[in-house]
Amino acid sequence: MENFLQSLISGLLIGGIYGLTAVGLTLIFGVMKVINFAHGSLLMVGMFAAYWFVKLSGLNPYLALFVVVPLLFLFGYAMQHVVIRPVFKAEKDVREPITVIIVTTGIWYILDNLSLMAFGAEYRVVHTSVSGKIFDLGGIYFLQSKFYGFLIALATTLLLYWFLKHSKMGKAIRATSLDREAASLMGVNQYRIYNIAFGIGTACCGVAGCVLIPFYYVYPTVGTIFDIRAFIIVVLGGLGSIPGALLGGILIGITQSVGAQFMAATWTEEIIYVLFLLILFVKPAGLFGNRHDF
Amino acid sequence: MNLLARRSSKDKILTLAALATAFALPLVVTSPSYLQMLILLLFYAYLTSSWNLVGGFAGVLPLGHAAFVALGAYTSTLLYLQYGISPWLGMLVGGVVAALVGVIIGIPTLKMRGAYFALATIAFAEAIRVLIENTSQLGPFKVNGPRGLLINLKGNSFAAYQFTSKVSYYYIMLALLLAVLGVTALLMRSKLGYYLSAGGEDPEAAQALGVNVAKYKLLAMALSCFFTALAGTFYAQLMLYIAPQNICGLNLSFEIAFIALIGGRGTILGPVLGALLLRPLNELTRNYLGGLLPGMHLVIFGLILVLVMIYQPRGIQEPLTRLYRRLTGGGNGQDEDTLPKAKEAVKL
Numbered sequence: 001m002e003n004f005l006q007s008l009i010s011g012l013l014i015g016g017i018y019g020l021t022a023v024g025l026t027l028i029f030g031v032m033k034v035i036n037f038a039h040g041s042l043l044m045v046g047m048f049a050a051y052w053f054v055k056l057s058g059l060n061p062y063l064a065l066f067v068v069v070p071l072l073f074l075f076g077y078a079m080q081h082v083v084i085r086p087v088f089k090a091e092k093d094v095r096e097p098i099t100v101i102i103v104t105t106g107i108w109y110i111l112d113n114l115s116l117m118a119f120g121a122e123y124r125v126v127h128t129s130v131s132g133k134i135f136d137l138g139g140i141y142f143l144q145s146k147f148y149g150f151l152i153a154l155a156t157t158l159l160l161y162w163f164l165k166h167s168k169m170g171k172a173i174r175a176t177s178l179d180r181e182a183a184s185l186m187g188v189n190q191y192r193i194y195n196i197a198f199g200i201g202t203a204c205c206g207v208a209g210c211v212l213i214p215f216y217y218v219y220p221t222v223g224t225i226f227d228i229r230a231f232i233i234v235v236l237g238g239l240g241s242i243p244g245a246l247l248g249g250i251l252i253g254i255t256q257s258v259g260a261q262f263m264a265a266t267w268t269e270e271i272i273y274v275l276f277l278l279i280l281f282v283k284p285a286g287l288f289g290n291r292h293d294f
Numbered sequence: 295m296n297l298l299a300r301r302s303s304k305d306k307i308l309t310l311a312a313l314a315t316a317f318a319l320p321l322v323v324t325s326p327s328y329l330q331m332l333i334l335l336l337f338y339a340y341l342t343s344s345w346n347l348v349g350g351f352a353g354v355l356p357l358g359h360a361a362f363v364a365l366g367a368y369t370s371t372l373l374y375l376q377y378g379i380s381p382w383l384g385m386l387v388g389g390v391v392a393a394l395v396g397v398i399i400g401i402p403t404l405k406m407r408g409a410y411f412a413l414a415t416i417a418f419a420e421a422i423r424v425l426i427e428n429t430s431q432l433g434p435f436k437v438n439g440p441r442g443l444l445i446n447l448k449g450n451s452f453a454a455y456q457f458t459s460k461v462s463y464y465y466i467m468l469a470l471l472l473a474v475l476g477v478t479a480l481l482m483r484s485k486l487g488y489y490l491s492a493g494g495e496d497p498e499a500a501q502a503l504g505v506n507v508a509k510y511k512l513l514a515m516a517l518s519c520f521f522t523a524l525a526g527t528f529y530a531q532l533m534l535y536i537a538p539q540n541i542c543g544l545n546l547s548f549e550i551a552f553i554a555l556i557g558g559r560g561t562i563l564g565p566v567l568g569a570l571l572l573r574p575l576n577e578l579t580r581n582y583l584g585g586l587l588p589g590m591h592l593v594i595f596g597l598i599l600v601l602v603m604i605y606q607p608r609g610i611q612e613p614l615t616r617l618y619r620r621l622t623g624g625g626n627g628q629d630e631d632t633l634p635k636a637k638e639a640v641k642l
Binding site: 034035037083086087090097098099101102103105106107108109110113114116117121224228231232235264266267269270273274276277280281284 | 353355357402403406408409410412413414416417418420421424425427428544548551552555587588589590592593595596597599600603604607
């Protein structure tokens, strides 16, 4: 029973962080109707940025947030503006913007291999002031870094939700996601909104990257696992729904963690894929998604 | 329909010349390592052309085709290692298995958005890979998980699908490539081809006209998976070793899709042109830069893909075809796919 509770809590904590990555992805989809296949690679970039920041400055990884998050926002903004926008514009009226998907897959490929070239394939770990420290809650142990990561992920998601609901830019983003032509008529520059949305989505990866490095290995292909997990989570939660993404993340985190109690860790990966295929076949709209979005 | 009737004589001569070169090449190239490169070139050209049957003509983006390569390879290898069944037969069985699996996966996913289908194929390919990696024994079959399967060397034996000389492998692959190109050509000019292209452009309109788009997409999927699996068996017999990481990896799936996309999906020659350009490039960059900069050839690959998608989304076959038409006198400026009746109507 204790083991079960422990794995439950551990799953909840890491699930929140998965959820944060998924929130970025779902935001990009909600606004641009494009699934960003490069999302995992952007997370990898965030992780490496945080890694180097901590390694070179020796500072607390949570301070890295102030550097990595704006950096990644700009990176995402630039990527959307330079690489994706020309293709997006060309496919504006096409029913299925497949070329954009292809371009983001290409970016996935490029980023992963550039990172491999630049940093080598080894698994890196950075020693921070929070690495390895544990909280003891009446016999139930969990990593401090995971807990802080969960709190930060939760806070970021709530902040993002508030931003979208109440700020002027947030309303512009929501308007564009509902009807881009109408929003355009209301004076919203839709391409600027796409850039910003992409930037915010990438910034979420930056936050996730910073909170992951105290307890997660950093290596060039780490993005792939998170990428696929993020896809599964956004489909589970419903494409375009931020609460859905967070909830979905937590569900996946718990499934993985509790599952590992009953079977070898390598099989838990399989469960996630099977779960994904099941969701696609049974209820593709997910928990909170729009049935017409696919 | 007479496939050759609509082509000009220049096209026919060029096709014959290309075929003759392909058949005569092993007479000139005798070094086994160069032959191996050529075989792999044909292998990738074949894989992307098989991919093209569903990725090009059904208008969807399958990004997990390596799963079907693996299904083919593992089916024939397991049947051979366990029961001594000839890999030729195992190859056909593998093809059927792959086609069935492809249809099962396709039934719910082909009617979804392109992105969902792409995701489903990725998830499916990874699910198969992880399944193979985690399975040591499946019923009577020893799957051996991540350690992979070794096929014992039998020397030169047609029945065991093994040859000491690489030349035999070359001709087998060439024959397979010509077969799949032939099927593609037949498909393009058949009713099925037109139905698929209508379904790709505007599925609702097609359905309103009574075209069962779903059925034809599934048929294309079945064909594509069947042919892809045949290549799996070929690879197993060529390398005599298969493991889930290299035969079912996302890298292979992506490479197949990317080559077809860069070359030009939805056309007969696009994927082949893509392979002709990219495979040598791959080998060259890997040989010259691989030591200093590992992974550089893949970065270049990705860059080419992104650039081609931005500037020539229909693939490099489009500017190349236009160049060819201009060089051969520009007389027959039309695409050979346009109906001949239109030309006659104008003559009135």
